[in-house]
Amino acid sequence: MQIEKFSYDNRIVRDFAYATMIWGIVGMLVGLWVALLMVFPSWNLGGIPVGKETIGLSFGRLRPLHTNAVIFAFVGNGMFMGIYYSLQRLLKARMASDLLSRIHFWGWQLIIVAAAVTLPLGITTGKEYAELELPIDIAITLVWVVFGVNLFWTIVNRRERHLYVAIWFYIATLVTVAVLHIVNSFGYPASFFKSYSAYAGVQDALVQWWYGHNAVAFFLTTPYLGLMYYFMPKAANRPVYSYRLSIIHFWALIFLYIWAGPHHLLYTSLPNWAQSLGVVFSFMLIFPSWGGMINGLLTLRGAWDRVREDVILKFMVVAVTAYGMATFEGPMLSLKNVNAISHFTDWIIAHVHVGGLGWNGMLTFGILYWLFPRMFRTELHSKCLANMHFWIATLGILFYAVPMYWAGFKQSLMWKEFTEAGQLKYPFLETVTQLRGFYAMRAFGGTLYLVGSILGVYNLFRTAARGSLLADEAASAPALERTYEAHRGEHWHRRIERKPVPFLVLTLVVILIGGVAEMMPTFLIRTNVPTISSVKPYTPLELHGRDIYVREGCYTCHSQMIRPFRSETARYGEYSKAGEFVYDRPFQWGSKRTGPDLAREGVGNNRKSDAWHYNHFEDPQALSAGSLMPSYAFLMDREMDTAAVPARIRVMRKLGVPYPEGYDRQANADLMAQAGKVRASLAADGIKTPANREVIALIAYMQRLGTDIGSSITAENR
Amino acid sequence: MSKIVSQYADQVSGLVVYPAIALVLFMAVFAAVLLQVRRMSREHLREVSHLPFDTADEPRTPNDQNP
Numbered sequence: 048m049q050i051e052k053f054s055y056d057n058r059i060v061r062d063f064a065y066a067t068m069i070w071g072i073v074g075m076l077v078g079l080w081v082a083l084l085m086v087f088p089s090w091n092l093g094g095i096p097v098g099k100e101t102i103g104l105s106f107g108r109l110r111p112l113h114t115n116a117v118i119f120a121f122v123g124n125g126m127f128m129g130i131y132y133s134l135q136r137l138l139k140a141r142m143a144s145d146l147l148s149r150i151h152f153w154g155w156q157l158i159i160v161a162a163a164v165t166l167p168l169g170i171t172t173g174k175e176y177a178e179l180e181l182p183i184d185i186a187i188t189l190v191w192v193v194f195g196v197n198l199f200w201t202i203v204n205r206r207e208r209h210l211y212v213a214i215w216f217y218i219a220t221l222v223t224v225a226v227l228h229i230v231n232s233f234g235y236p237a238s239f240f241k242s243y244s245a246y247a248g249v250q251d252a253l254v255q256w257w258y259g260h261n262a263v264a265f266f267l268t269t270p271y272l273g274l275m276y277y278f279m280p281k282a283a284n285r286p287v288y289s290y291r292l293s294i295i296h297f298w299a300l301i302f303l304y305i306w307a308g309p310h311h312l313l314y315t316s317l318p319n320w321a322q323s324l325g326v327v328f329s330f331m332l333i334f335p336s337w338g339g340m341i342n343g344l345l346t347l348r349g350a351w352d353r354v355r356e357d358v359i360l361k362f363m364v365v366a367v368t369a370y371g372m373a374t375f376e377g378p379m380l381s382l383k384n385v386n387a388i389s390h391f392t393d394w395i396i397a398h399v400h401v402g403g404l405g406w407n408g409m410l411t412f413g414i415l416y417w418l419f420p421r422m423f424r425t426e427l428h429s430k431c432l433a434n435m436h437f438w439i440a441t442l443g444i445l446f447y448a449v450p451m452y453w454a455g456f457k458q459s460l461m462w463k464e465f466t467e468a469g470q471l472k473y474p475f476l477e478t479v480t481q482l483r484g485f486y487a488m489r490a491f492g493g494t495l496y497l498v499g500s501i502l503g504v505y506n507l508f509r510t511a512a513r514g515s516l517l518a519d520e521a522a523s524a525p526a527l528e529r530t531y532e533a534h535r536g537e538h539w540h541r542r543i544e545r546k547p548v549p550f551l552v553l554t555l556v557v558i559l560i561g562g563v564a565e566m567m568p569t570f571l572i573r574t575n576v577p578t579i580s581s582v583k584p585y586t587p588l589e590l591h592g593r594d595i596y597v598r599e600g601c602y603t604c605h606s607q608m609i610r611p612f613r614s615e616t617a618r619y620g621e622y623s624k625a626g627e628f629v630y631d632r633p634f635q636w637g638s639k640r641t642g643p644d645l646a647r648e649g650v651g652n653n654r655k656s657d658a659w660h661y662n663h664f665e666d667p668q669a670l671s672a673g674s675l676m677p678s679y680a681f682l683m684d685r686e687m688d689t690a691a692v693p694a695r696i697r698v699m700r701k702l703g704v705p706y707p708e709g710y711d712r713q714a715n716a717d718l719m720a721q722a723g724k725v726r727a728s729l730a731a732d733g734i735k736t737p738a739n740r741e742v743i744a745l746i747a748y749m750q751r752l753g754t755d756i757g758s759s760i761t762a763e764n765r
Numbered sequence: 766m767s768k769i770v771s772q773y774a775d776q777v778s779g780l781v782v783y784p785a786i787a788l789v790l791f792m793a794v795f796a797a798v799l800l801q802v803r804r805m806s807r808e809h810l811r812e813v814s815h816l817p818f819d820t821a822d823e824p825r826t827p828n829d830q831n832p
Binding site: 133136137139207209211212213277280281286287290291294295298299302303306324327328331538539540541544557560561564 | 786787788790791794795798799801802803804805809810811812813814815816817818819
């Protein structure tokens with residue numbers, strides 16, 4: 048048998064490792080800053096004019112920057128680091144193309160930079176975790192294809208016939224992220240950086256949360272499970288506890304995960320059957336998830352004594368434990384009775400941070416501590432510092448999560464509490480002002496985690512500085528024989544484990560079943576979204592105001608979805624109907640209520656005067672003492688972009704909105720006529736402002752909300 | 766427990782066919798995989814689970830031991 052000599056590319060692993068560390072610190076810093084904005088709302092810096100644009104430094108624009116940075120920059124680069132290291136060793140082959148590896152690396156970093164520039168500029172689709180606009184979405188697709196080609200080309204070049212379980216998870220990640228990203232990003236461009244979702248209302252919500260939940264599943268979970276299956280055995284010096292269990296874990300997990308998205312939309316206007324599917328499959332997810340967790344923890348069988356001494360194992364144990372906690376909590380949160388309490392509250396923030404800080408963060412650093420001494424051929428700079436990092440980070444997670452759980456319960460119970468006379472006990476504002484202490488504790492927990500990460504990054508950079516990179520690591524292995532004689536009585540799984548293309552196809556089929564079963568009926572059966580004849584398209588001014596609402600990220604704090612609970616209908620009015628959202632591209636139901644629901648803001652006694660809105664946008668605390676809302680005074684100076692209106696109307700027409708033919712030419716005249724009325728209304732209350740200011744459009748949109756299906760008297764404002 | 770089950774069962778009435786099909790599909794896949802993994806030989810499982818360690822050339826730190 049001929050032994051071939053080759054080398055592994057460690058340079059690409061190092062580059063992704065540096066990127067994950069640097070972007071991790073950046074993402075966590077932005078996270079800490081937005082956490083502090085919840086404690087000190089006056090620190091919201093509003094908008095800084097740069098030419099015609101405004102850099103937004105308030106919560107609504109920075110929160111998507113935080114989530115994108117930690118998901119796609121920190122975890123994304125961490126994932127690629129681990130994949131590029133383990134894939135080469137498991138296949139006994141260098142990455143097929145160094146050029147493709149470099150294009151992948153620099154392409155991904157450019158996308159991150161593009162996100163860091165566009166999101167503060169308010170260039171956003173307004174869909175959570177998919178905020179990047181169409182040109183960047185296309186760039187992501189191209190870079191992902193480069194990654195996929197390089198990965199599969201390497202598999203083709205392999206010297207090991209069998210694909211280890213970690214590689215199955217990488218293949219599932221590759222194919223599913225591609226499907227999710229492409230389907231959810233479908234949009235119609237109105238300009239280079241402004242597009243409207245191809246889906247509207249309920250359908251947009253279903254596609255978005257099918258994507259959103261599976262971004263958690265296939266970007267934050269499956270690749271990291273692959274890394275767990277490689278690096279945990281390596282760190283523990285013993286093979287995975289049960290390879291059998293890993294097979295069941297893989298197929299059950301990818302089959303079930305893809306159905307779970309609707310649990311983000313329980314009690315909303317999504318058809319009930321789709322909600323029920325989401326509940327059933329989310330609940331079943333606990334079994335494969337815990338199978339994986341148990342497999343990870345039991346890999347340490349007989350090595351638990353080493354956990355006390357080995358800081359890498361400590362990081363990994365906390366990571367897998369956090370995975371177990373988050374994947375127990377997830378199915379529980381998917382039960383409708385639990386979700387009725389948890390949804391829209393800080394409980395969800397706690398849940399995702401147990402996953403993000405615990406599972407992804409701790410596993411990333413555990414892998415980094417394992418990799419650096421090997422790649423740089425030296426000892427870790429300081430084990431003491433690494434231990435300090437571990438304890439500070441672990442305490443940071445606790446200080447973050449516990450106050451957020453408490454805050455979530457507290458707020459939800461306050462929302463639902465009635466007096467003996469049957470009135471809502473707490474005005475919404477009070478349910479927020481009482482949480483500021485918890486938000487302060489959360490910021491403290493986040494600070495601890497960040498300090499730990501800075502110590503870790505310092506330690507790792509010092510390790511790199513004291514060693515030298517083994518850029519091309521020599522290796523040897525026998526060439527893969529071209530002919531292969533299958534074992535007698537070979538089972539189908541063993542066969543498929545050595546055939547990457549059928550494996551990919553089977554994975555694709557498995558993940559498509561859930562998506563198709565949920566989406567096709569929602570799109571094809573008209574009764575799933577009953578139309579309401581009184582629901583009309585937005586006027587050009589309202590549409591412009593809606594675009595500003597999306598641009599400023601108002602959906603990060605305000606929902607537009609009244610659930611059919613007494614506590615919600617009493618506070619906000621008639622519960623939301625599917626037919627009300629047919630012109631909403633994107634839907635803006637939101638996922639968190641730091642501010643009140645706005646679905647019926649323009650109706651009945653929820654409705655405020657134009658002057659109230661003007662003053663509230665300028666100085667929210669002057670009208671609502673203790674409010675956490677940032678000032679949007681810069682909207683009073685910014686002129687409306689009326690030049691963009693005709694193109695936006697044309698796109699809406701193409702998407703099926705029944706504006707009359709040629710209305711794009713009439714739209715600006717109607718816009719200015721309506722803006723004139725708002726200006727006159729403000730003038731009557733002593734506010735002098737030109738009619739062409741953005742705040743006028745936003746006020747018009749606020750006053751439109753919920754008006755389609757009539758007036759509504761609510762208890763809160765009676 | 767039965768109350769919770771019946772509560773969810775009520776909500777899918779009329780559309781019970783969707784979760785039923787899905788459940789059957791999942792159970793079929795799950796049963797097929799379960800059957801296959803039970804039939805796998807210990808020798809094969811030992812071989813594949815040791816793949817991460819099949820790296821004679823890999824640089825090691827002083828504390829590393831062979832599995």
